[in-house]
Amino acid sequence: MKRVAVFATVAAFAFTLTACGKEGTPTASGDANNSGAAPVSDTCQPSGTTFTADSAAAVAGSTTFDKIKSAGKVVVGVKFDQPNLGYKDTSGKRCGFDIEIAQYIASKLGVDPAKIEYKEIPSANRETAIKGGEIDYYVGTYSITDKRKADVAFAGPYFVAGQDLLVRKDETAITGKDTLKGKKVCSATGSTPIQRVKDEKLTEPENIVEFKTYSECVSQLLDKKVDAVTTDDAILKGYAAQNSTDLKVVGKPFSTEKYGIGLPHDDKALRDYVNNQLEAAFKDGTWQKIYDGTLGKSGSPATPPTLERY
């Protein structure tokens, strides 16, 4: 009888422990993304630029365009967690610089921006999603690199970003990458920006702080647990625009990231067409209007980049 009782107790524990073991699996830690401090303001505000579908749009020789035309909608890969860049607010509305660029391109392909089907594709899966035809194009802080050009095509750049620093508004000691010694610097776990900080020894190893998301870094910055958040200035400007009373971007970029629109590799006709449309937006002020109404709210101005056709 006693043996039975012991067995039952152990079995009961085994059951409890299964539950607790499950908690520790790496996937569960993904919940951390949601447990970070909520952004200060997470209601989407568009720049006010209007995009009207160009019903006469035609791209000769583009299989992607034919597909869009017959489907009557376009599937666009985006980010959802970058305020004022690629963002989805609690009500499900999307906004930001990248989102509006995506809407502009859609309108030029003859699709009403309201008919865009957005797909949130994590950075690691972008090439696969484009190659597999899961999305028609991708707009989401997608750096043009030679390695990626082997898998996908890029139109653009539509924005030139650079690694920069986000600091508290009253910060005076941090003025660039060489003033970080002794300061706590935060970025996404294992990301290229934090690896650059390590490689160039911009601060001491014990002062490097890594979280899964930039929002968590920003929360720590506001709580004075870190002194600077570093990544591409486009992302940082988004946070600064969201909370311009407490945060600012230093404004001395120390790398160059050219953001392109990711397109199917062999659809040259589509790439040329999108490039032409981007160029038009640079010239007629549309690009400037989108920028000023989104990332520009951070207080950092910008001008259209130069297109690179390859």
Added chain:
Amino acid sequence: MTEFLNVLTDHWSLFGQGFGNTVKLFLIAAVGSLALGVLLGAFRVSPIPALRWFGATYVNIVRNTPLTLVFAFLVFAAPKLDINFEYFTAAAVALTVYTAAFICEVVRSGVNTVAPGQAEAARALGLSFAQVLTGVVLPQALRAMVPPLMSVMIAMLKNTTVAAGFSVVEAGAIPSYMAEFGEPQFYVLLWITIGFLVLITPLVVLQRFLERKLAVAR
């Protein structure tokens, strides 16, 4: 096959640093949670109602509260109350607090397996509660406690990976780095699994050893 091996050999220092921190975190939290857990367990079987109440309340509040929530509280909420931990300390505290609740229950159930006559006889000899517990009951209870205790420890070892999300570069942070280096994720995860198997082996051996040593013919 060479690609699989290269994932490890090309990033040897990262794996070393990651698993090094995992072991460090595990050892600190193991000592901390065993101490706290045994203390709470003693509370729960003590004759003082206030202590029993405290032990029960702790277990009921903490047990299976999502570990990420415990971490998030220490890292994101505590600073707002002017309580500031270093990230590594926060991780050790979170794992200790979380694991202690399970250890407390292991201790309590272990104590319950000891025949009441043992404690009654010890009390009749005039031993105090602490003497009864540490000298008579716990040594006998240990036999029943070893397997669940080891399971709790193994779970805790794997739970250390949650710290990766809270600025502790341990084994759980390795995949993020490797994704940025463009290494195949499947191989990376396979190496991490192998790493954990290696770390668990001593615990399994220790369990076998203790079970054999404490075995009593009944």
